[in-house]
Amino acid sequence: MSMLTCIAPVNMAVIKYWGKRDENLILPLNDSISTTLSVEQMHAKTTIMASPHFKEDKMWLNSKEVMFDNPRIQNCLKELRRRAKVDAEESNNGLHSWHLHVCSENNFPTAAGLASSAAGYACLVYTLAKLYGVKGDISSIARQGSGSACRSVLGGFVRWHKGCDPNGLDSVAQQIVPASHWPQxxxxxxxxxxxxxxxxxxxxxxxxxxxxxxxxxxxxxxxxxxxxxxxxxxxxxxxxxxxxxxxxxxxxxxxxxxxxxxxxxxxxxxxxxxxxxxxxxxxxxxxxxxxxxxxxxxxxxxxxxxxxxxxxxxxxxxxxxxTQLGEGPQVVQDLDQHLLTPAGDPKFLTPRHDN
Missing domain, CATH: 3.30.70.890 (GHMP kinase, C-terminal domain)
Structure with a gap:
C-alpha cells in the first residue's frame, strides 16, 4: 500500500484559448497565458492510495463518489502508467498496476468559473506522477484531463503552447516567469x-x-x-x-x-x-x-x-x-491532511465547502 497527498493551484487565463482543434487530445487553436494563484488561498487537494488489495478503482470528489471511468481520467491514468513503466524505479514493486482510491476536494467554489477542473486535474496528475515516480514534464498529461490544467502544474506566469504536432507532443505548458518576478x-x-x-x-x-x-x-x-x-x-x-x-x-x-x-x-x-x-x-x-x-x-x-x-x-x-501569484503543485507533508483513511475510505462524506 502507498498513499500520497498533494495540493495544486488555480490558474486564471489572461490571454484565453478560444477553442480546440482536436477535442479528444484537447489541443487548442491558439496559445494562452495565465497566472497561477497562491495555494495558500485557493487549491485543489488530492489523496491517492494504491493497494494490491483494492478490488477496483474508486474516486470521491468533494465528498461524493464519482465514476472513475470518465474518459479524460482514463486518458491521464493510461499515460501516467505508461510513463511509470519507463521512469519508475524497480523498487515500486509494480505499484502502477495496482487499483487506486482517489479522494479530491477544492477549498473554493466548484463549477463557478474559477478553473476548478484545471486545479483538480493538475492535482490528480501531479499526485499520481509523484506516487508512480514519473519524471519530466507532465503538463501534456494534465492537458488531456482539462486543457487549462496544463498551466496549473507550473507557477507564476505560464504559457500554454498550442503546438503543431497532430499528436499534441508539443502542446505543453512553459513557465514565463516565476511568482517572485512580480510580488506586488x-x-x-x-x-x-x-x-x-x-x-x-x-x-x-x-x-x-x-x-x-x-x-x-x-x-x-x-x-x-x-x-x-x-x-x-x-x-x-x-x-x-x-x-x-x-x-x-x-x-x-x-x-x-x-x-x-x-x-x-x-x-x-x-x-x-x-x-x-x-x-x-x-x-x-x-x-x-x-x-x-x-x-x-x-x-x-x-x-x-x-x-x-x-x-x-x-x-x-x-x-x-x-490572493496573489503562487507556485505550482506541492506534496503535503502533514500526514493528518490525508483525505483517505489507512483503509482507503474517505474521511469525510458530507460537503465541507460551498459549491
Missing part, C-alpha cells in the same frame, strides 16, 4: 510581464476578456456566463480607472459570472473600499473578505460621489478572495 501583483495576470507594465497588462487583459464573452454571445444559442452583477463590476472598474485617471485595476471573466480583478498591492485597500461601498457585505456575513489580510478604510466621500453608483442590497456579493 494581487489576484491575477499578464502580457508585458517582463516589463511589469501594469497599465498595458490591464488593458490587454480586459480586452481579451471582453472579446471572449462577445464571441460567446455571438454563438447560437448564445453562451451566457456574465450576469447583471458581472456587468456592474465591469462598470465599477472603468469608473475607478476613470476617477484616478489611470488604469489601476483590471477585470477578467472565465466561463462563469465571478470576476477576477488584477491590481497592485498599493491599490488593494482603495479598490476594496469602493467595492464594499457599491456591494456592501451582508450584516451576518462570515468571512466576507478571505485570504490575504488588508486594512480597508472607508471610501472617501468625494470618490463615492464621483462613482455615481447606487449601492446594491447587502450580500449581493457572497465573498471576496484576496
Amino acid at each position: 501583483l494581487r489576484i491575477l495576470i499578464l502580457v508585458a510581464i517582463k516589463e511589469r507594465n501594469f497599465e498595458m497588462f490591464a488593458e490587454l487583459t480586459m480586452k481579451d476578456s471582453n472579446q471572449f464573452h462577445a464571441m460567446c454571445l455571438d454563438t447560437y444559442p448564445p453562451a451566457l456566463y456574465m450576469n447583471d452583477m458581472s456587468h456592474s463590476i465591469v462598470h465599477l472598474v472603468h469608473l475607478l480607472n476613470s476617477e484616478k485617471g489611470r488604469t489601476k485595476v483590471a477585470y477578467t471573466f472565465d466561463a462563469g459570472s465571478n470576476a477576477c480583478l488584477y491590481l497592485l498591492e498599493s491599490d488593494v485597500s482603495a479598490v476594496l473600499s469602493a467595492i464594499n461601498h457599491v456591494f456592501p457585505p451582508a450584516n451576518d456575513s462570515v468571512e466576507y473578505l478571505r485570504g490575504l489580510p488588508v486594512n480597508i478604510d472607508p471610501l472617501d466621500k468625494k470618490v463615492a460621489e464621483s462613482l455615481a453608483m447606487k449601492p446594491y442590497e447587502p450580500g449581493s456579493l457572497k465573498f471576496i478572495i484576496h
Whole structure:
C-alpha cells in the first residue's frame, strides 16, 4: 500500500484559448497565458492510495463518489502508467498496476468559473506522477484531463503552447516567469510581464476578456456566463480607472459570472473600499473578505460621489478572495491532511465547502 497527498493551484487565463482543434487530445487553436494563484488561498487537494488489495478503482470528489471511468481520467491514468513503466524505479514493486482510491476536494467554489477542473486535474496528475515516480514534464498529461490544467502544474506566469504536432507532443505548458518576478501583483495576470507594465497588462487583459464573452454571445444559442452583477463590476472598474485617471485595476471573466480583478498591492485597500461601498457585505456575513489580510478604510466621500453608483442590497456579493501569484503543485507533508483513511475510505462524506 502507498498513499500520497498533494495540493495544486488555480490558474486564471489572461490571454484565453478560444477553442480546440482536436477535442479528444484537447489541443487548442491558439496559445494562452495565465497566472497561477497562491495555494495558500485557493487549491485543489488530492489523496491517492494504491493497494494490491483494492478490488477496483474508486474516486470521491468533494465528498461524493464519482465514476472513475470518465474518459479524460482514463486518458491521464493510461499515460501516467505508461510513463511509470519507463521512469519508475524497480523498487515500486509494480505499484502502477495496482487499483487506486482517489479522494479530491477544492477549498473554493466548484463549477463557478474559477478553473476548478484545471486545479483538480493538475492535482490528480501531479499526485499520481509523484506516487508512480514519473519524471519530466507532465503538463501534456494534465492537458488531456482539462486543457487549462496544463498551466496549473507550473507557477507564476505560464504559457500554454498550442503546438503543431497532430499528436499534441508539443502542446505543453512553459513557465514565463516565476511568482517572485512580480510580488506586488494581487489576484491575477499578464502580457508585458517582463516589463511589469501594469497599465498595458490591464488593458490587454480586459480586452481579451471582453472579446471572449462577445464571441460567446455571438454563438447560437448564445453562451451566457456574465450576469447583471458581472456587468456592474465591469462598470465599477472603468469608473475607478476613470476617477484616478489611470488604469489601476483590471477585470477578467472565465466561463462563469465571478470576476477576477488584477491590481497592485498599493491599490488593494482603495479598490476594496469602493467595492464594499457599491456591494456592501451582508450584516451576518462570515468571512466576507478571505485570504490575504488588508486594512480597508472607508471610501472617501468625494470618490463615492464621483462613482455615481447606487449601492446594491447587502450580500449581493457572497465573498471576496484576496490572493496573489503562487507556485505550482506541492506534496503535503502533514500526514493528518490525508483525505483517505489507512483503509482507503474517505474521511469525510458530507460537503465541507460551498459549491
